Amino acid sequence: MELTRRQLLKMGLLSVCGTVIPISALEIFKPDALASLVHPFSKKKRWAFVVDTTKCMGCGMCAKACKLESDIPFDTEVQRTWVERYVQLKTGEVIIDSPRGARYGFTANDPQGRELKDEDVTKGFFVPKLCNHCEKPSCVQVCPVGATYKTDDGVVLVDRKWCIGCGYCITNCPYFARFFHPIYNVADKCTFCYQRITKGLNTACSDACAFGVRKIGKLYDPDSEVFKIITTQRVAVLKPEFGNEPHVFYLGLDDIVK
Amino acid sequence: MEAIQAHGALWSLKEMYTYPNEYIYWTIHIVIYPYITGLVAGAFVLSSLYHVFGKEELKPVSRFALLFSFALLLIAPSPLLFHLTQPQRSIHIMMTPHFYSAIAAFTIVYMTYMAIVLAEIWFVFRPFIVGQALEKKGILGLIYKVMTLGSYDVSEHALHVDEKITKILAFVGIPAAGLLHGYVGFIFGSVKTVPLWKTPLMPFIFLMSAIISGVAVCIFTYLIVMFVSRRFICKNTIRSMCKVLSLFLVIAFLLEGIDLVFHAYTAEESWGILSEVIFERFGFEVIFIQWIMGMIVPMIMLMLPNVGLPRAFIASTLVLIGVFMMRWDVVIGGQSMSRSLAGFLTYKIPIIPNSIEAFKEGPIPVVILLSAPFILLFIFNKVLPVFNDITSEEDCYATPEKPS
Ligand code: SF4
Ligand code: SF4
Numbered sequence: 001m002e003l004t005r006r007q008l009l010k011m012g013l014l015s016v017c018g019t020v021i022p023i024s025a026l027e028i029f030k031p032d033a034l035a036s037l038v039h040p041f042s043k044k045k046r047w048a049f050v051v052d053t054t055k056c057m058g059c060g061m062c063a064k065a066c067k068l069e070s071d072i073p074f075d076t077e078v079q080r081t082w083v084e085r086y087v088q089l090k091t092g093e094v095i096i097d098s099p100r101g102a103r104y105g106f107t108a109n110d111p112q113g114r115e116l117k118d119e120d121v122t123k124g125f126f127v128p129k130l131c132n133h134c135e136k137p138s139c140v141q142v143c144p145v146g147a148t149y150k151t152d153d154g155v156v157l158v159d160r161k162w163c164i165g166c167g168y169c170i171t172n173c174p175y176f177a178r179f180f181h182p183i184y185n186v187a188d189k190c191t192f193c194y195q196r197i198t199k200g201l202n203t204a205c206s207d208a209c210a211f212g213v214r215k216i217g218k219l220y221d222p223d224s225e226v227f228k229i230i231t232t233q234r235v236a237v238l239k240p241e242f243g244n245e246p247h248v249f250y251l252g253l254d255d256i257v258k
Numbered sequence: 259m260e261a262i263q264a265h266g267a268l269w270s271l272k273e274m275y276t277y278p279n280e281y282i283y284w285t286i287h288i289v290i291y292p293y294i295t296g297l298v299a300g301a302f303v304l305s306s307l308y309h310v311f312g313k314e315e316l317k318p319v320s321r322f323a324l325l326f327s328f329a330l331l332l333i334a335p336s337p338l339l340f341h342l343t344q345p346q347r348s349i350h351i352m353m354t355p356h357f358y359s360a361i362a363a364f365t366i367v368y369m370t371y372m373a374i375v376l377a378e379i380w381f382v383f384r385p386f387i388v389g390q391a392l393e394k395k396g397i398l399g400l401i402y403k404v405m406t407l408g409s410y411d412v413s414e415h416a417l418h419v420d421e422k423i424t425k426i427l428a429f430v431g432i433p434a435a436g437l438l439h440g441y442v443g444f445i446f447g448s449v450k451t452v453p454l455w456k457t458p459l460m461p462f463i464f465l466m467s468a469i470i471s472g473v474a475v476c477i478f479t480y481l482i483v484m485f486v487s488r489r490f491i492c493k494n495t496i497r498s499m500c501k502v503l504s505l506f507l508v509i510a511f512l513l514e515g516i517d518l519v520f521h522a523y524t525a526e527e528s529w530g531i532l533s534e535v536i537f538e539r540f541g542f543e544v545i546f547i548q549w550i551m552g553m554i555v556p557m558i559m560l561m562l563p564n565v566g567l568p569r570a571f572i573a574s575t576l577v578l579i580g581v582f583m584m585r586w587d588v589v590i591g592g593q594s595m596s597r598s599l600a601g602f603l604t605y606k607i608p609i610i611p612n613s614i615e616a617f618k619e620g621p622i623p624v625v626i627l628l629s630a631p632f633i634l635l636f637i638f639n640k641v642l643p644v645f646n647d648i649t650s651e652e653d654c655y656a657t658p659e660k661p662s
Contacts, residue, residue, distance in 0.1 A: 013373075015373075075262075097275060142359045142449075145347075145350040145354050146354050164345075167341075175597075180264070242450060
């Protein structure tokens with residue numbers, strides 16, 4: 001009879017190992033997944049973005065166009081791209097706001113609803129934001145089911161049919177580029193208008209910008225304006241300390257930008 | 259037409275500058291998920307103390323702690339189902355686990371641990387099950403017959419082997435319990451965007467608070483059950499549990515202290531706003547409930563000599579509340595400072611269930627989830643009784659390991 005118990009133990013052990021090992025084998029030996037841990041700054045052609053903040057007027061047309069292009073309800077308070085306003089006062093105080101993600105534009109000189117006198121302000125500017133399509137996306141790293149992934153040409157996307165809606169990726173994006181889609185209830189974010197750029201078109205936001213603030217193009221592509229700007233001008237990325245290697249490059253960034 | 263509300267807008271209040279997409283995405287269910295998982299680990303460790311280290315005084319509660327840990331374990335993942343926006347897809351975690359994610363491996367750790375606990379329960383209760391299977395008729399008899407799994411051997415030798423296996427399982431179970439819970443801590447510790455969570459100490463902090471809460475819940479439940487059913491309560495057992503509790507309380511307190519001092523001393527960019535969260539916005543929750551009432555007061559109560567039953571009961575209740583508050587402070591507090599470091603979010607749990615989302619995220623599921631392990635324990639106890647009929651202090655350790 002003792003045999004039965006021994007067999008039982010064996011069976012238990014086997015069934016645990018039997019489920020665990022095959023599942024893990026699939027994942028652990030995937031070369032891509034391994035490479036993602038040690039990947040150097042990639043040398044392959046991949047999509048990147050340039051934002052020239054010095055030209056931004058805060059009209060918010062990009063944010064509006066983005067909402068219209070994607071299928072996110074216009075008046076729900078989530079944004080794939082948004083514009084922030086930074087105002088620094090003589091006192092050193094910095095006021096930041098982005099009313100309704102700026103999809104209606106900045107129409108008055110009233111950051112955070114405060115009345116400001118022109119002479120109190122030392123500097124003020126706008127910073128458009130979007131998903132940085134990081135080379136080492138911390139959002140992809142934490143997705144338990146692999147529903148969010150990076151394409152070969154560097155764009156980070158979400159598989160709406162696979163996302164379980166845990167919100168781990170949303171929490172682990174340093175830029176808060178992600179949110180839950182109000183209708184599909186899955187993680188959502190800027191896609192660099194993948195449906196457009198892969199057909200040779202511009203992103204909706206860059207088409208909508210009258211001031212030439214936003215540019216999409218490929219790195220290591222000699223014909224791309226984006227690549228030229230990044231290699232010849234002084235660009236910076238947001239929050240480099242997180243090690244995500246963001247691929248949205250900014251001209252005219254300031255250290256008060258969050 | 260009114261705009262559809264963003265997920266999170268219902269319970270997040272924003273102040274100053276927060277990113278447009280910034281809401282409190284991890285809510286009450288992410289508070290009770292590590293809470294219940296912690297109770298599992300603590301209860302299991304308590305039961306192992308008897309099996310592995312032969313702490314005789316803990317014998318009267320070791321079976322109870324084991325079975326309770328199983329009841330808690332069954333409920334542990336369910337808060338996640340309330341949390342997910344696509345719960346029907348939770349099976350995807352098993353289908354395509356992405357092992358760089360801390361949540362993905364949870365299933366595997368969980369299953370392994372479940373197997374260990376189930377096996378240990380079977381070996382511990384086997385003589386009893388066999389006895390009942392031979393004796394009882396009808397449905398109950400059938401249940402016991404199934405539970406024997408065809409093994410009726412209760413000879414001296416077989417029981418001896420059982421005991422050995424139990425010891426091994428209890429031994430292996432300790433690191434597994436540690437892994438299970440340390441791992442839950444890692445889910446938070448690995449979120450690099452939340453300054454309060456980003457510390458390598460997180461798994462250990464979670465583990466220690468898990469053990470104290472688990473031991474406390476055992477003291478709490480055991481005392482209530484024994485008191486209500488008017489059974490004799492072994493003082494030495496309670497005292498021994500209190501000793502374990504106070505020991506781990508000290509470690510937990512030190513770890514949390516080190517973490518805080520480290521944050522304050524290195525004073526990174528985020529410390530300004532982080533300290534505002536800890537000392538002002540969550541001042542009452544963190545300092546008063548979590549530290550003073552949840553750790554310092556019970557620590558003193560348990561360390562003073564001659565711990566009696568009322569004191570044990572009050573101390574363990576305080577620890578339970580304190581650890582719950584700690585989970586709350588970590589999860590909600592962590593997210594209440596904006597990632598822009600320039601604003602705050604306040605969490606308001608939706609009380610009125612006027613929509614599915616409001617119901618899911620409201621207090622009703624919380625109450626159900628928190629009481630479920632007790633209900634399960636009640637049911638399990640009908641089949642595998644764990645509360646012994648003891649009449650005197652000497653009886654406590656003399657209870658024979660055979661069907662009672
Ligand atoms: S910006 Fe955020 S969402 Fe976009 S790729 Fe980077 S981590 Fe992911
Ligand atoms: S919310 Fe969806 S995409 Fe994001 S981590 Fe969870 S399963 Fe992955």
